[in-house]
Amino acid sequence: MKCENLQLNLSVYLDDILTGEERATLDEHLARCPLCRQKLADFQILRRDLHILPRPELSNNLMMAVRNSVAWEVKSKQPSVFTEDFRRWLQMRLMPYSVGVATALFLGFTLLWTLLSAANNPPEFELAKVEPMSKTTVMLTNTNSELPSNEFELSAADFAAARILVSGDSPSVNPNGALIALTKSIVRGKMEDDEVVVVADVFGDGLAQIAEVVEPSKDRNAVSELEKALNTNSDYAPPFVTANLDQRSNIVRVVLRIQRVNVDTHLKN
Numbered sequence: 001m002k003c004e005n006l007q008l009n010l011s012v013y014l015d016d017i018l019t020g021e022e023r024a025t026l027d028e029h030l031a032r033c034p035l036c037r038q039k040l041a042d043f044q045i046l047r048r049d050l051h052i053l054p055r056p057e058l059s060n061n062l063m064m065a066v067r068n069s070v071a072w073e074v075k076s077k078q079p080s081v082f083t084e085d086f087r088r089w090l091q092m093r094l095m096p097y098s099v100g101v102a103t104a105l106f107l108g109f110t111l112l113w114t115l116l117s118a119a120n121n122p123p124e125f126e127l128a129k130v131e132p133m134s135k136t137t138v139m140l141t142n143t144n145s146e147l148p149s150n151e152f153e154l155s156a157a158d159f160a161a162a163r164i165l166v167s168g169d170s171p172s173v174n175p176n177g178a179l180i181a182l183t184k185s186i187v188r189g190k191m192e193d194d195e196v197v198v199v200a201d202v203f204g205d206g207l208a209q210i211a212e213v214v215e216p217s218k219d220r221n222a223v224s225e226l227e228k229a230l231n232t233n234s235d236y237a238p239p240f241v242t243a244n245l246d247q248r249s250n251i252v253r254v255v256l257r258i259q260r261v262n263v264d265t266h267l268k269n
C-alpha cells in the first residue's frame with residue numbers, strides 16, 4: 001500500500017480509534033518505512049505542543065453563550081456527533097493537508113478563542129514554552145558568491161563531532177561533500193515551491209544510494225543529479241562523513257528532503 005494512503009490514518013492512529021485490521025496494516029508499514037515513522041513523530045510533536053498551549057480562561061457569560069448555542073444545535077439536529085461517518089469525513093477533510101496546515105488551523109482557532117474571551121475577560125497568557133528541536137539537522141550553506149567562502153568553512157570531523165549525540169541514527173552530511181555542492185546549485189536555481197524527498201541508504205564510506213523516491217521534483221533532472229551526488233560523483237568528497245566519524249553502523253537508512261527555505265539574515269549591530 002502507498003505511503004500517502006496510509007498517512008491519512010496516522011492522526012487517528014494516535015487517537016487509538018482505528019479498527020484492529022487498519023492498525024495492524026499501519027504497524028506493519030511503520031516497521032519498514034522511515035518516512036511514515038517521521039510523519040508519525042511529527043504528529044506526536046504537534047499533539048504535545050498543542051497540549052502545552054495555555055487554555056484561555058472563559059468568562060461566565062461567554063461560557064453560557066457557548067453552552068446555549070451547543071444545546072440549541074443539538075436539539076435542532078439528530079444527535080449524530082462522532083459517528084463513523086463523521087470520522088471518515090474528518091479524515092478526508094483534514095488529513096490530506098500537511099501537519100503545518102493543521103497546526104495553523106489549530107492556532108487560528110486558539111487565537112479566535114482568545115479574542116472571544118478577551119472581549120469579556122483580560123487574558124493572562126504565557127507563551128507556550130516549546131522545547132528546542134535538539135535533533136534537527138539544518139545545514140546552512142554559503143550561496144552568496146560575494147561572501148568569502150572561508151568564513152563558512154567547516155570540516156567534516158568538526159561537524160560530525162558536534163552531532164555525536166544523534167549521528168548514530170542520523171548520518172552527518174559532509175560539509176565539503178557532493179550533497180552540499182548539489183544543494184548549492186539547486187537553491188541557486190528555480191526551486192521555489194518544489195521539493196525532493198527520497199529514502200536512501202548511507203554506507204560506511206560516506207557514499208549513499210537511493211532506495212525509494214518518495215516525492216520527485218518537478219524538475220526531471222533533480223532526482224538523477226541527486227543520485228549522482230549520493231553515489232558516483234567523483235568531483236567532490238562523499239556526501240556524508242565516514243561511519244567512524246559518526247560512530248554509526250555501516251548502513252543507515254535515512255529520509256532526505258531537499259527544499260528551499262528562505263531565511264531573513266539581516267544582522268543588527
Ligand SMILES: [Zn+2]
Nearest residue numbers: 003033035036
Ligand atoms: Zn510509508
